[in-house]
Amino acid sequence: ETGVTQTPRHLVMGMTNKKSLKCEQHLGHNAMYWYKQSAKKPLELMFVYNFKEQTENNSVPSRFSPECPNSSHLFLHLHTLQPEDSALYLCASSQVSGGGRSTDTQYFGPGTRLTVL
Amino acid sequence: AQKITQTQPGMFVQEKEAVTLDCTYDTSDPSYGLFWYKQPSSGEMIFLIYQGSYDQQNATEGRYSLNFQKARKSANLVISASQLGDSAMYFCAMREVSGNTGKLIFGQGTTLQVKP
Numbered sequence: 001e002t003g004v005t006q007t008p009r010h011l012v013m014g015m016t017n018k019k020s021l022k023c024e025q026h027l028g029h030n031a032m033y034w035y036k037q038s039a040k041k042p043l044e045l046m047f048v049y050n051f052k053e054q055t056e057n058n059s060v061p062s063r064f065s066p067e068c069p070n071s072s073h074l075f076l077h078l079h080t081l082q083p084e085d086s087a088l089y090l091c092a093s094s095q096v097s098g099g100g101r102s103t104d105t106q107y108f109g110p111g112t113r114l115t116v117l
Numbered sequence: 118a119q120k121i122t123q124t125q126p127g128m129f130v131q132e133k134e135a136v137t138l139d140c141t142y143d144t145s146d147p148s149y150g151l152f153w154y155k156q157p158s159s160g161e162m163i164f165l166i167y168q169g170s171y172d173q174q175n176a177t178e179g180r181y182s183l184n185f186q187k188a189r190k191s192a193n194l195v196i197s198a199s200q201l202g203d204s205a206m207y208f209c210a211m212r213e214v215s216g217n218t219g220k221l222i223f224g225q226g227t228t229l230q231v232k233p
Contacts, residue, residue: 042121043162043208043223056220088160104212105152106221108162 004109021076023091031096032074037088123224140209148214151192156206
């Protein structure tokens with residue numbers, strides 16, 4: 001496996017279900033991200049993890065719960081979702097350099113297309 | 118507040134011709150980076166090209182080049198010799214150095230269709 005992988009690629013769940021999205025990066029990066037892409041809207045950053053520590057939570061509802069057990073894996077745990085949460089969820093990773101550099105390119109996985117019934 | 122604007126919801130181009138996708142940005146941070154990504158119908162965001170705010174020359178990557186006009190705060194993507202496989206959604210994004218979180222702000226995207 002190379003790059004950033006995400007599983008499952010498609011997920012249909014009811015509002016009372018609990019499910020998890022998984023992301024794995026094989027690039028040796030130290031930062032990972034969750035984005036949400038709804039139809040006809042720009043990508044919205046949800047969470048950022050640097051060195052396994054959450055550094056940003058972009059006012060995401062608590063029904064979305066991230067977990068980063070190590071720098072290669074990132075999970076998004078879902079529970080009691082709403083139909084408006086149906087979207088493409090994209091994971092990304094990057095190598096964040098000390099001192100701050102704008103060149104830290106984020107590389108994305110293929111996404112999980114989530115449908116909430 | 119930082120902002121990215123892509124004013125072209127959809128564009129058409131004839132195969133083998135060049136096309137320019139517009140992007141303007143707004144930031145008060147003197148140090149920032151600008152990125153272009155391609156998103157085919159499969160969903161994956163593919164990194165295309167990067168331009169740093171202090172770079173003196175416009176970035177180029179194969180058929181992709183970035184027309185960076187700092188005073189106008191624009192970073193347009195130029196695709197030369199369009200191919201059918203270039204049909205996709207294209208996103209412009211910006212990262213500010215301050216804060217060092219790696220946070221990217223994306224534009225609304227432009228859908229490009231290449232006609233044979």
